[in-house]
Amino acid sequence: NAGVTQTPKFRILKIGQSMTLQCAQDMNHNYMYWYRQDPGMGLKLIYYSVGAGITDKGEVPNGYNVSRSTTEDFPLRLELAAPSQTSVYFCASSSSRSGGTDTQYFGPGTRLTVL
Amino acid sequence: GQQVMQIPQYQHVQEGEDFTTYCNSSTTLSNIQWYKQRPGGHPVFLIQLVKSGEVKKQKRLTFQFGEAKKNSSLHITATQTTDVGTYFCARLSGGYSTLTFGKGTMLLVSP
Numbered sequence: 001n002a003g004v005t006q007t008p009k010f011r012i013l014k015i016g017q018s019m020t021l022q023c024a025q026d027m028n029h030n031y032m033y034w035y036r037q038d039p040g041m042g043l044k045l046i047y048y049s050v051g052a053g054i055t056d057k058g059e060v061p062n063g064y065n066v067s068r069s070t071t072e073d074f075p076l077r078l079e080l081a082a083p084s085q086t087s088v089y090f091c092a093s094s095s096s097r098s099g100g101t102d103t104q105y106f107g108p109g110t111r112l113t114v115l
Numbered sequence: 116g117q118q119v120m121q122i123p124q125y126q127h128v129q130e131g132e133d134f135t136t137y138c139n140s141s142t143t144l145s146n147i148q149w150y151k152q153r154p155g156g157h158p159v160f161l162i163q164l165v166k167s168g169e170v171k172k173q174k175r176l177t178f179q180f181g182e183a184k185k186n187s188s189l190h191i192t193a194t195q196t197t198d199v200g201t202y203f204c205a206r207l208s209g210g211y212s213t214l215t216f217g218k219g220t221m222l223l224v225s226p
Contacts, residue, residue, distance in 0.1 A: 045213055090158070105160070106158050
């Protein structure tokens with residue numbers, strides 16, 4: 001199993017550009033998550049999904065959108081990039097029906113810089 | 116959301132010294148999870164604690180859950196350079212669907 005994969009690893013965007021961060025998992029997990037990590041600030045939840053077709057906002061959803069058309073994929077969309085979105089983005093997945101009570105498996109991350 | 120506070124934010128020890136990080140909540144926790152993130156890496160699950168007063172060990176790492184289920188600790192005995200990284204605790208939130216992470220304790224170990 002590859003686990004959780006993310007692409008790209010690095011990206012530089014100009015203000016106002018858009019992009020999609022890709023995330024895929026091959027563990028047949030129901031729950032998937034997007035976090036951002038700023039230096040010294042821990043992980044903040046952007047969006048999460050409890051299954052295909054179901055998504056919900058986390059703590060910091062503004063400026064982002066998600067979709068979950070399949071169990072495997074959970075892309076994160078930035079429509080109008082802003083410098084405040086410069087961060088490291090992690091995708092994660094977990095298997096339990098109560099996702100928060102189960103181990104979360106993280107992808108390697110995407111380091112995004114907005115200039 | 117309901118936060119968990121981690122202390123200290125940062126600790127620098129000599130190899131062989133012990134290290135402890137604490138995770139505190141103002142409200143009762145259903146469970147607590149601990150993760151480790153190496154520099155430049157991604158968080159990796161270490162352990163989950165569920166029961167009041169629970170103590171679990173993984174080699175040199177000892178995890179405790181407080182009797183009142185409002186705090187937890189991670190203790191590393193005789194640190195090694197491989198222990199370098201940031202240690203996060205995380206609590207249940209979002210109706211058991213999600214986790215809220217603390218800000219982490221960064222550990223630096225000098226040889």
